[in-house]
Amino acid sequence: MKHQSGGSFLTRDYRYVYLGGSLVALLGLSLLHSDAHSYSFLTLSNGPGILCSVIFWAFLALSAAALAVKLTHWKNYAETLMKRPSVVRASRWASYPVAVAFILVLIDRGLLRLVYTIQLCTGLEKNPQSFGSSMIYMSLKGKDMLLTGIWTTVRIALLGTGIAFILAIFMVFLRIQEPDKRDNDAVKALKWIASHFARFYVFVIRGTPMMVQALIFYYFGFNLFKRTSMTVTEINHVWSFFISGLCTVSLNSTAYLTEVLRGGILAVDRGQTEAARSLGMTNWQTMLRVVFPQAVKNSIPAIGNEFIINIKDSSVLSVIGVMDLMYATKSVSGIYFRSLEIYCVAAILYLILTWLSSLLLRYLGKKLDTPVKGIPSSN
Numbered sequence: 001m002k003h004q005s006g007g008s009f010l011t012r013d014y015r016y017v018y019l020g021g022s023l024v025a026l027l028g029l030s031l032l033h034s035d036a037h038s039y040s041f042l043t044l045s046n047g048p049g050i051l052c053s054v055i056f057w058a059f060l061a062l063s064a065a066a067l068a069v070k071l072t073h074w075k076n077y078a079e080t081l082m083k084r085p086s087v088v089r090a091s092r093w094a095s096y097p098v099a100v101a102f103i104l105v106l107i108d109r110g111l112l113r114l115v116y117t118i119q120l121c122t123g124l125e126k127n128p129q130s131f132g133s134s135m136i137y138m139s140l141k142g143k144d145m146l147l148t149g150i151w152t153t154v155r156i157a158l159l160g161t162g163i164a165f166i167l168a169i170f171m172v173f174l175r176i177q178e179p180d181k182r183d184n185d186a187v188k189a190l191k192w193i194a195s196h197f198a199r200f201y202v203f204v205i206r207g208t209p210m211m212v213q214a215l216i217f218y219y220f221g222f223n224l225f226k227r228t229s230m231t232v233t234e235i236n237h238v239w240s241f242f243i244s245g246l247c248t249v250s251l252n253s254t255a256y257l258t259e260v261l262r263g264g265i266l267a268v269d270r271g272q273t274e275a276a277r278s279l280g281m282t283n284w285q286t287m288l289r290v291v292f293p294q295a296v297k298n299s300i301p302a303i304g305n306e307f308i309i310n311i312k313d314s315s316v317l318s319v320i321g322v323m324d325l326m327y328a329t330k331s332v333s334g335i336y337f338r339s340l341e342i343y344c345v346a347a348i349l350y351l352i353l354t355w356l357s358s359l360l361l362r363y364l365g366k367k368l369d370t371p372v373k374g375i376p377s378s379n
Helices: 017-032 047-072 085-122 131-141 143-175 185-206 210-226 232-238 241-267 270-278 283-320 325-336 340-368
Strands: none
Touching: 017 047, 017 085, 047 085, 085 131, 131 143, 131 325, 131 340, 143 185, 143 241, 143 283, 143 325, 143 340, 185 241, 210 232, 210 241, 210 283, 241 283, 270 283, 283 325, 283 340, 325 340
16 A cells, blocks of 8 residues: 655555554454453443444454455455555545544553552552552652652762763863974873873773772772761761762763763864964864864764763662662662562653653754764763
8 A cells, every 4th residue: 555655644545554553453452351440431331432342343344354355366456446545545544533442442441540540559558469559559658769869860960961071071182182293392291191191081981880980989988088087977978979979970971971072073174173273273272262162062962862871870879879769769679578560660760761851952952953963972
């Protein structure tokens, strides 16, 4: 079934309308035959439910007829009645009621069932045995810890990426230093040391797991403060789990964003640098006024990608006691002695956070009109 070239999705004739509509109809029937609940408005004994069932079965019958014609006229199917433009258009129109009926069934068996289960779990005193009900029950009872964990995760990811961006500007400046013939021996040595220090830092940070880095940074800071006369309680106020985790994310992201910014600098046309130098600008002025602004703008998509990565990778900070989403999930799991349910909840929450962040970054990218091609990923 050849689709039309123009028009929107709803006004096009697609080749697989029978196959797609049949899959939707079968899924709708399976949901419709599942157990109803107190809020259900679609059942197999009332008018709306029967109507939805009839719509599903009618489309399945139409699809079966189309399949029979295709099997019996395999070689000349294009010349049969089913391929006439009027029949093709009618099949598309027949798929609309199937889609509407499926949406109604999805609302009834999905959304309203969720509302009913939430209300039911609110009044329970014990964790139910059902997997879905247990997920909702543990989420409701542990919502304070989960919300605290979400807020901590977002703060660490946002602050860590911001601090890393500032540090990465400094590190990429060291990374791109190259000795010049006009430099004296001392300047050449300093440039060599700066460039190799930046390379070594990127090599070490990118070559070791963030979990190991978190443990090293935390215990290094703790032992450093321990050499003073401060007590453990005083040390925990100064070198808290949150501060240690923030330092870990910041220093880790600095290595990745350094390479991102370096790629952004290399993406700037070399002719602009030569033009700026021909106008009398120094090397520093050229980098600051011409190259760096364009490199940062070109790198915004990759910087946003690093922020999304930090939302997920901050979960390893739970090993040092940071009260992020992962630590809150472990705490709720320990209270109710059920792990799979609450970890599925955590996966959904992380997915929502990254999805919302992606939408926000896409919106900002359109506003800033930033390119998304030619810049290396931060991870």
